[in-house]
Amino acid sequence: MATTAPRPTVAGALHDRLVKFAERVTTPLVPADYLDIIDPLRSGAALRGRILDIHPETRDAVTVVIKPGRGWRGHTPGQYVRIGIDVDGVRQWRAYSLTSETTRADGCIAITTKAIPGGAVSNHLVRHATAGTIVQLEQASGEFTLSHPVPPKILFLIAGSGITPVMGMLRNMTDAGSDIVVLHSAPTAHDVIFGAELKLMASEGRIRLLERHTDTAGILDVSRLADIVDDFAERQTWACGPAGLLDALEQRFAQDGIADRLHTERFRPTIIATGDGGTVTFAKTGTVVDADGSQTLLDAGEAAGVLMPSGCRMGICFGCVAPLRQGAVRDLRTGQVTNAADGVVIQTCISAAAGACDIDL
Amino acid sequence: MTTLHSTQGSSQADPAGHLTSEDIENLGRELDAIRAEVIASRGERDAAYIRRVITGQRKLELTSRAILLFSLFPPAWIAGTAGLSISKIVENMEIGHNVLHGQWDWMRDNTIHSTTWEWDSASPSEMWKHSHNELHHTYTNVLGKDHDLGYGIMRVDEGQKWMPLYLAQPLWNFINACLFQYGIAAYDLEIGKQLKGRGDKAEFRRNGKKVLAKVRRHVTRDYVLHPLLSGPSALTTVTANLTANLVRNLWTHSVIMCGHFPEGVQTFEKTSIDGETRGQWYLRQMLGSANISGTPLLHFMTGNLSFQIEHHLFPDLPSNRYAEIAPQVQELFGRYGLTYVSGSLPKQVASAWKKVFTLSLPNDFARKAREAATTAVAHASVTTSVTRAVFGTSTISTEAA
Numbered sequence: 001m002a003t004t005a006p007r008p009t010v011a012g013a014l015h016d017r018l019v020k021f022a023e024r025v026t027t028p029l030v031p032a033d034y035l036d037i038i039d040p041l042r043s044g045a046a047l048r049g050r051i052l053d054i055h056p057e058t059r060d061a062v063t064v065v066i067k068p069g070r071g072w073r074g075h076t077p078g079q080y081v082r083i084g085i086d087v088d089g090v091r092q093w094r095a096y097s098l099t100s101e102t103t104r105a106d107g108c109i110a111i112t113t114k115a116i117p118g119g120a121v122s123n124h125l126v127r128h129a130t131a132g133t134i135v136q137l138e139q140a141s142g143e144f145t146l147s148h149p150v151p152p153k154i155l156f157l158i159a160g161s162g163i164t165p166v167m168g169m170l171r172n173m174t175d176a177g178s179d180i181v182v183l184h185s186a187p188t189a190h191d192v193i194f195g196a197e198l199k200l201m202a203s204e205g206r207i208r209l210l211e212r213h214t215d216t217a218g219i220l221d222v223s224r225l226a227d228i229v230d231d232f233a234e235r236q237t238w239a240c241g242p243a244g245l246l247d248a249l250e251q252r253f254a255q256d257g258i259a260d261r262l263h264t265e266r267f268r269p270t271i272i273a274t275g276d277g278g279t280v281t282f283a284k285t286g287t288v289v290d291a292d293g294s295q296t297l298l299d300a301g302e303a304a305g306v307l308m309p310s311g312c313r314m315g316i317c318f319g320c321v322a323p324l325r326q327g328a329v330r331d332l333r334t335g336q337v338t339n340a341a342d343g344v345v346i347q348t349c350i351s352a353a354a355g356a357c358d359i360d361l
Numbered sequence: 362m363t364t365l366h367s368t369q370g371s372s373q374a375d376p377a378g379h380l381t382s383e384d385i386e387n388l389g390r391e392l393d394a395i396r397a398e399v400i401a402s403r404g405e406r407d408a409a410y411i412r413r414v415i416t417g418q419r420k421l422e423l424t425s426r427a428i429l430l431f432s433l434f435p436p437a438w439i440a441g442t443a444g445l446s447i448s449k450i451v452e453n454m455e456i457g458h459n460v461l462h463g464q465w466d467w468m469r470d471n472t473i474h475s476t477t478w479e480w481d482s483a484s485p486s487e488m489w490k491h492s493h494n495e496l497h498h499t500y501t502n503v504l505g506k507d508h509d510l511g512y513g514i515m516r517v518d519e520g521q522k523w524m525p526l527y528l529a530q531p532l533w534n535f536i537n538a539c540l541f542q543y544g545i546a547a548y549d550l551e552i553g554k555q556l557k558g559r560g561d562k563a564e565f566r567r568n569g570k571k572v573l574a575k576v577r578r579h580v581t582r583d584y585v586l587h588p589l590l591s592g593p594s595a596l597t598t599v600t601a602n603l604t605a606n607l608v609r610n611l612w613t614h615s616v617i618m619c620g621h622f623p624e625g626v627q628t629f630e631k632t633s634i635d636g637e638t639r640g641q642w643y644l645r646q647m648l649g650s651a652n653i654s655g656t657p658l659l660h661f662m663t664g665n666l667s668f669q670i671e672h673h674l675f676p677d678l679p680s681n682r683y684a685e686i687a688p689q690v691q692e693l694f695g696r697y698g699l700t701y702v703s704g705s706l707p708k709q710v711a712s713a714w715k716k717v718f719t720l721s722l723p724n725d726f727a728r729k730a731r732e733a734a735t736t737a738v739a740h741a742s743v744t745t746s747v748t749r750a751v752f753g754t755s756t757i758s759t760e761a762a
Binding site for chain 2: 021024025026027028029033034037086088089090091092284285302305307
């Protein structure tokens with residue numbers, strides 16, 4: 001694919017000259033280091049946002065409204081945003097689905113977070129975070145979006161916090177005109193995030209809402225899906241929820257020969273294969289860590305103070321790849337072992353040491 | 362039984378001679394516990410501290426440089442120079458030195474990290490980290506291995522061999538103090554090694570290029586660009602920046618001298634660190650460092666290097682914690698019968714300079730000069746005896762320490 005560079009303009013060349021001059025004036029820092037003190041949300045800065053509001057949705061979920069920096073390029077409903085937030089002084093990165101309307105007058109974005117037991121960031125957002133906090137952002141990404149043209153019959157099959165990307169889509173589908181079924185599972189009625197809003201949409205005829213409370217009705221049995229949504233095979237299905245549900249759905253749809261009608265979004269990678277671990281050497285910094293077989297190289301490195309590039313932390317975006325110089329690592333999702341060789345790169349977020357290994361970070 | 366063998370002249374006893382191996386290992390465990398406590402409690406408060414310091418320093422620098430655009434007016438010159446001096450000192454000491462030690466790497470912020478920070482000093486960060494973190498902190502005060510003991514241009518311990526060039530070491534020390542940021546860069550380049558014909562020539566050339574490039578950038582910034590931006594105040598901005606750099610050099614040099622030169626600090630033989638245990642390493646750091654006592658403001662302006670002992674025990678713990686653990690560390694000194702060397706800034710600086718003066722002469726110079734004079738008087742021919750004594754076969758200058 002050929003790309004053409006923008007033609008240099010006089011204004012562009014002058015701008016470059018000014019930037020270079022400014023860099024020479026601020027050395028060893030860059031102008032951004034000073035400008036960030038004045039306006040961290042300006043265009044041209046590293047992408048950040050300011051938390052404007054945090055309000056509860058359920059007893060353990062909140063919606064966080066963020067004013068993004070002027071470099072924010074918008075999002076497609078269903079996508080997620082990576083947020084870097086300081087928890088107990090440590091910068092943590094997580095991905096959250098965007099639940100806001102793309103046409104918000106105030107230009108803000110919103111995410112909705114449910115506190116996971118033991119989750120550092122989710123619990124911080126739900127219980128401690130305050131308005132005014134500056135967070136780091138990355139541009140929206142993700143493929144869990146509506147296809148175009150919008151299908152005439154849609155099934156949103158969601159559970160727990162899996163409702164968030166779907167809410168992001170529903171709120172932006174006011175004039176879709178499609179036949180939409182929302183099958184949602186949550187432990188009790190009180191745990192349904194956006195419960196009232198969904199009921200309102202149902203009463204307006206925008207969706208047909210099927211709400212399951214698993215505490216009383218039990219976990220959804222995918223093999224009996226037709227009993228609940230009799231024409232599910234005719235619908236395009238977007239599913240988001242626990243790994244077990246998504247695994248079962250993928251199997252069912254594949255068996256029925258309609259795998260192309262199922263779109264899933266996973267929040268967690270499925271870990272199935274752990275091994276013995278080993279000593280990990282981070283070559284560039286000389287840091288050596290003893291990692292066990294279930295600890296990702298990313299976690300091990302971060303805990304030891306190594307600056308580790310990362311992305312989705314689930315093996316999808318390849319933002320964490322690093323060269324494997326020596327030894328072997330195991331893919332925690334599949335058990336596959338990769339040995340070091342010239343040019344071999346591995347994803348640190350889903351790999352664990354398989355014996356002693358040397359990473360070029 | 363192995364005890365740490367320190368040297369402090371033949372007349373003084375080993376200050377740790379009363380400790381058994383077990384004592385030393387227990388000491389190590391107690392220090393490990395202090396370290397673990399700090400690491401477990403590191404969090405939001407500490408992160409907020411360093412962020413506040415960095416933001417404050419940058420605001421001060423911006424303001425000072427802006428004021429200096431009008432440096433032609435004496436009040437502006439004074440205010441801007443004072444502010445810029447303080448800003449440079451804080452950037453070098455409380456921020457730069459500590460960030461480059463990795464004290465803030467735990468925050469996982471790539472803008473405040475030892476692998477990405479470039480400090481406002483002539484020596485490139487990577488080179489300084491090697492000579493400081495890797496060499497000085499590993500071989501602290503070991504004669505022949507820790508070249509911070511005199512930086513190769515001075516003699517600061519009787520265990521170091523005397524050479525005629527050291528006669529002028531008060532002058533070298535003063536020159537180094539005035540040009541300290543360049544002195545550090547030259548030291549990190551290991552110029553001394555090159556002059557002796559040792560050291561990797563290719564690496565020296567590579568590093569030399571990096572140093573020259575950084576020096577060029579900084580000199581251009583301070584003595585060309587900012588003056589240019591000042592228009593009619595150009596010349597006064599030059600003098601202001603010269604002064605600020607000088608003040609930073611003199612202050613940092615003085616503080617750093619206080620770390621290991623004052624009276625009471627121990628040095629160590631090369632062989633004494635063979636097979637050194639963790640406990641023994643801790644002990645060497647305790648005996649080889651000296652603190653400066655003073656107000657919180659003093660501690661801040663020294664980059665908390667006034668807690669040199671605590672810093673040498675735990676170089677990678679956040680600097681704001683040193684003041685908090687100092688009482689516990691001091692208590693350990695007391696309980697293990699060790700001397701916690703500390704004094705006010707004037708006292709410690711004077712002590713360090715005194716050493717620079719006295720050791721510019723060979724060891725026991727006063728005694729030997731007196732003996733020569735006494736011998737000469739006892740013989741009839743005063744002139745020849747004194748002459749022979751001073752310039753003849755038994756000249757003092759050939760007696761090695």
